[in-house]
Amino acid sequence: MDEFDLIEEFFTRPTRRAEVVLGVGDDAALLTLAGAANTLAVTTDTLIEGVHFLPSAPGFDVGYKALAVNVSDLAAMGACPLAFLLSLTLPAVDRSWLAGFRDGLFALADAVGLDLIGGDTVRGPLAVTITALGTVAPGTALRRDGARPGDRVYVSGLLGEAALGFFLRAGRLSLPPEFQESVLARLDRPWPRIHEGQALVGIASAAIDISDGLVADLGHILKASGVGARLDLRRLPLSDAYDAAFPTLGYDPALVFGDDYELCFTVPPERVPALAGVASRLMCGLHYIGDIVAGAGLTLHDGQGAYTPARAGYNHFDDAGSL
Numbered sequence: 001m002d003e004f005d006l007i008e009e010f011f012t013r014p015t016r017r018a019e020v021v022l023g024v025g026d027d028a029a030l031l032t033l034a035g036a037a038n039t040l041a042v043t044t045d046t047l048i049e050g051v052h053f054l055p056s057a058p059g060f061d062v063g064y065k066a067l068a069v070n071v072s073d074l075a076a077m078g079a080c081p082l083a084f085l086l087s088l089t090l091p092a093v094d095r096s097w098l099a100g101f102r103d104g105l106f107a108l109a110d111a112v113g114l115d116l117i118g119g120d121t122v123r124g125p126l127a128v129t130i131t132a133l134g135t136v137a138p139g140t141a142l143r144r145d146g147a148r149p150g151d152r153v154y155v156s157g158l159l160g161e162a163a164l165g166f167f168l169r170a171g172r173l174s175l176p177p178e179f180q181e182s183v184l185a186r187l188d189r190p191w192p193r194i195h196e197g198q199a200l201v202g203i204a205s206a207a208i209d210i211s212d213g214l215v216a217d218l219g220h221i222l223k224a225s226g227v228g229a230r231l232d233l234r235r236l237p238l239s240d241a242y243d244a245a246f247p248t249l250g251y252d253p254a255l256v257f258g259d260d261y262e263l264c265f266t267v268p269p270e271r272v273p274a275l276a277g278v279a280s281r282l283m284c285g286l287h288y289i290g291d292i293v294a295g296a297g298l299t300l301h302d303g304q305g306a307y308t309p310a311r312a313g314y315n316h317f318d319d320a321g322s323l
Helices: 003-010 059-077 095-112 161-169 177-188 194-199 214-225 240-249 252-256 269-279
Strands: 020-022 029-032 039-048 080-090 115-123 127-136 152-156 206-209 228-232 263-267 286-293 297-301
Touching: 039 059, 059 080, 059 095, 059 127, 059 177, 059 194, 059 206, 080 095, 080 194, 095 115, 152 269, 161 177, 161 240, 161 252, 177 240, 206 214, 214 228, 214 252, 214 263, 214 297, 240 252, 263 269
Parallel strands: 080 115, 228 297
Antiparallel strands: 020 029, 029 039, 039 127, 080 127, 152 263, 152 286, 206 263, 228 286
């Protein structure tokens, strides 16, 4: 059982209130409030010491990333950030660590226009839970269930950078000095693709953020949409740093490691010209990597034949641990 099976078995049930447009199972829930012009997008994530960050991680990086992973979910829905709540579990009051945590948290909050509106603090093992709120025009939110056969599959930015940072920090990879700072920054301080998500509204048929790895997260789109996909691994957007490490690592870190917080999305053929029109205005590249097909399942090929990664993606309840 992985975390998604657990949620589906124990916590997924039909919604009863008319205000709930979309409940459990996507990057964020969608709520319509009486008299409101927009739909409310709501998401929550928890980061735990020893699971999502090392005990030695600076407070700044923990605060920044805890908020970033939530903003990334809003981005995947095409939502505009509004506000957030913070629940902080602390083993003790370390004023220096807390000052860094605050600075990292508010650095991103200020950059994307989020207000902190409440939360809770308790004593216990270090953990950070954030609930983020955003808004989107009614009926326009990007969801996971809209992909159709013939749609193209795209990703934003570069894949596998966080994996390189993780392996570098763990002493499992050697990289030239000119690449080290950038891959560690992608691991510790990912930039959520909030502007890209908003630009894809009306263009993308489905979207998700890549938190658990491309294979796993695209798989959620395929399951929700009842379709399959075929990807050409030669089209994966990989950096010069990744190219340097490719002989050692191969494709797997870009496919299954996670922590990229890029967007994976699908676009119908007739909307591809519109996508090209917005791509030049965005902070990162948008890369065509494959196609949605009829049927089920994900097929990967690298030009020489079918490719099967060593695992499907990150799973909190997999005793095998990290890559």
